[in-house]
Amino acid sequence: MEFKSKTNEWIEEVDSALDQLLIAEDVPPQVIHHAMRYSMFAGGKRLRPILCLATAEMFNGDKTKVMPVACALEMIHTYSLIHDDLPDLDNDDFRRGKPTNHKVYGNAMAILAGDALLTHAFEILSKEALADADAANNKQRLQANYEIANAVSSRGMIGGQVVDIISEDNPVKEPSVLRYIHTHKTGDLIKTSVRSGALLSGASKEELENITIYAEKIGMAFQITDDILDIEGDQQELGKDIGSDEKNQKLTFPSIYGLEKSKRMARNAITDAITFLEKTGRESAYLKELAMYILTRKK
């Protein structure tokens, strides 16, 4: 119960910070700022900012310093969803139960709103680095900024999306391809969310190593449960059509390993995540519960 109230508290704080950090809807050209906010406030779980904030809290970081970075991560996540949903890519009409960005604003504006969210994220990261230029830990901040850009690059998040698209046209049930897609398409942003929270809070090299493995393992489990929910999930609760992976011949964990083995793999990943989390020696009740939540989530 404490996990849930803490989560809700963070969601509220993130939403309020996002509202401050995003450009107001009355700033010209208004339509793009509407479009950006539409997808930013379409009911996201705020998993990435919460991971960043929770990791920072574990390492006694300064929340006010970490919050803009946490919000930038959510903007990057949202830009990637807007572009993924486009007719030229996954062609999805609904996301979290609401019409996707291009269904509301048209394809051109959705492309530009995605571009603008990605750009705005980097604007925030650069602005914070400049404001904190004289801070003792500015090097860690610059390291975090660099890692975030790298994580969402053509060898990171975009790379995962590219291979996902290619393998749709040419489905081969190759575990290494599946691993590539998931490590990069969802895993890299989750990992960098955790690492940037740690970097901004002065984690030691060893702490950083352990928390990185935690992040990799929950990222993997998150993706496996995503694949499982597309088979066993509740359409209403998920806010999107189920069965779309099979329809689109997507390479998924269940399609390669079957449902039961996939579930076991997710459980094992979470067990490993918790082991490495505890190796940091830090107070980490929230991140432990978050790992377990990933395993049992319904949406």
Add this chain to the structure above:
Amino acid sequence: MEFKSKTNEWIEEVDSALDQLLIAEDVPPQVIHHAMRYSMFAGGKRLRPILCLATAEMFNGDKTKVMPVACALEMIHTYSLIHDDLPDLDNDDFRRGKPTNHKVYGNAMAILAGDALLTHAFEILSKEALADADAANNKQRLQANYEIANAVSSRGMIGGQVVDIISEDNPVKEPSVLRYIHTHKTGDLIKTSVRSGALLSGASKEELENITIYAEKIGMAFQITDDILDIEGDQQELGKDIGSDEKNQKLTFPSIYGLEKSKRMARNAITDAITFLEKTGRESAYLKELAMYILTRKK
């Protein structure tokens, strides 16, 4: 003649640096790195990196420190062209005489290649800021990084593109709208190219102010000549169809002010640019010739 050989020298240096900074074509996923390089090496004039390098030279900057930033600016410029050319936006099949990115790689890959070039630009900017964290002028570098992100944001380059698209559907011959589009769509990136070259080379506040006006004026003249070339230019030399502005009912200088007045406006902008360039009191033969070249360019 010296202007031409200096320009060619810089183009070669920029091309070689871009080749180093872009991800190699054999790095997976290969297709996206091919797509990114295809548009990066499709015969651009390298105006933005050259502006950055020439400004840095004028202020006795360190070329090796400025070059990655100059290349990042060209990556951002190229991403914006790839996305602008998409069927959902301007729907252009040719650019600089070659098929546009989406004609070669498909719409999905063109969207992702644009995303990846933008991301790669910020990755380079962050990496340089990190590598130079202990340098005396790191604050100016962080300032440049922030200004670049801001210049290409929803209130900058993307904002200009948004208004351009909106005004196509609803053409009003309103000078303030034309001014908005051109100031932001092309002007802001040109301005930030000059300013970042100056910032990285320790220009004083006053020098920065004067060179900024130079940049604004040449940006305006560049756009006016662009509009004029779409009417009077040579299709072969330009590498793209002429007359497309009129066909698409684009808001242009000639459509509002007529051809003769537009030409006069371009000449006046260049005269002003040179006045402010000289006010810096720096040796600036190249930037002066570049301003005059903008007025007489054929492509």
